[in-house]
Amino acid sequence: MRYAEHMPSPTLRERKRNRTRQALLDAAVELFERKGYDGTTVADIAEAADIGTRTFFGYFGSKEELLFPDSARRVDAAVDAIANRAPDDRPVDVLLRALRDVAAPAGQPDDMIDRLARLRLRLIRTVPAVRGRALQVQLDAQRAIATHLGQAYPDELDELTAAALVGAFVGAINGALLALLDSDDDDADPEHVRQRLQRATDVALRPWR
Amino acid sequence: MRYAEHMPSPTLRERKRNRTRQALLDAAVELFERKGYDGTTVADIAEAADIGTRTFFGYFGSKEELLFPDSARRVDAAVDAIANRAPDDRPVDVLLRALRDVAAPAGQPDDMIDRLARLRLRLIRTVPAVRGRALQVQLDAQRAIATHLGQAYPDELDELTAAALVGAFVGAINGALLALLDSDDDDADPEHVRQRLQRATDVALRPWR
């Protein structure tokens, strides 16, 4: 598929680097949960991970980036989903599968990842800076997906239509999800929520099918 | 309609305040154009408007806010458009009119507003912080419109579906616009841009007609 270069961590340096990176993530999640996002400084996180404050920025470009550590991998997964389409797939089918991979990338369920996901969701709702960053990450993913989808169906989708299509789907899901989040009858039934979401986006996107 | 309280600027204080606010906006636009967004400090802007740096934050909550000075008015216009719908309008029709009002609020064309709009578009493309803020403003507008649209058609749209629908529309337009903007790099002619925007929304919204 193409993640061959991530599997073996051969060099010592690389292993150390990964360990430090993970330590930063763990420390950040723990501190954000305990003292809140704004109540936690980058210096706190660095100290908890036992590195110099300055060094933090060699690992993450900003404080917010800690909350979206795997955005690149997710986009890759979506792009792969487009590349590996079946010959008789329609653009909409491919897009739906790609979007599923962005939302929940393949891999064994991991406690720490789940914890991060929940934390992220809460912070997106409550911290403007985090919300802003989330929207930017989403936009980047959207752009990448649109480009690849357009290239996958050059005859049926010009660049513009591909971008509009992807925008509509992402926007619909995003809007529904947002509404769900701030009409706070929150996370009761994960399955029930999924169905409501499915129904809402189905109605909204019917014209595109 | 409901902007009665904005027309007369009776009190001296209020007039002065408006003047200072406008001076800040003018200074900001001029400086951003001349020295770039990141090359301009809040202190620069305050000095150019002849007020103390500290006072700036009594007028705008942040540097980015300077670029979205009328966001509240725009949302109001969209909400009004929903309230003043014709009895036989379909949700989609209403939504279209509301979105048109967000994009270009009614009022006589103003040079300074046009200049600001162009500057904003350029900075959204080039400055991440501005892009993030723009997305947040858009999201807020989306939320307000979805709520009111849902209330206007309580029988046909539940909150969730309304949110998904609005999200799909906005997402489609946004996606198309984005593609258009970063495919071609020109932005000079105001009329050319308008046509381009028209074409993008046409493509984006075709499926709904």
Added chain:
DNA sequence: TGCGAACTTGCAACGAGTGCAAGTTAGCAT
């Protein structure tokens, strides 16, 4: 065993944003 590249770190600095306290000024009732 070295040598160069990559990494770490402290320091100084800049800019956004905020709380506070002291001074001004406009609005308004008398």
Added chain:
DNA sequence: ATGCTAACTTGCACTCGTTGCAAGTTCGCA
């Protein structure tokens, strides 16, 4: 007019995110 109050302005000191720079340290590899 007079004076009281609320609103506004401002400087100061401070926190925090972020960056450039100039050491020093460590690793990979020939």
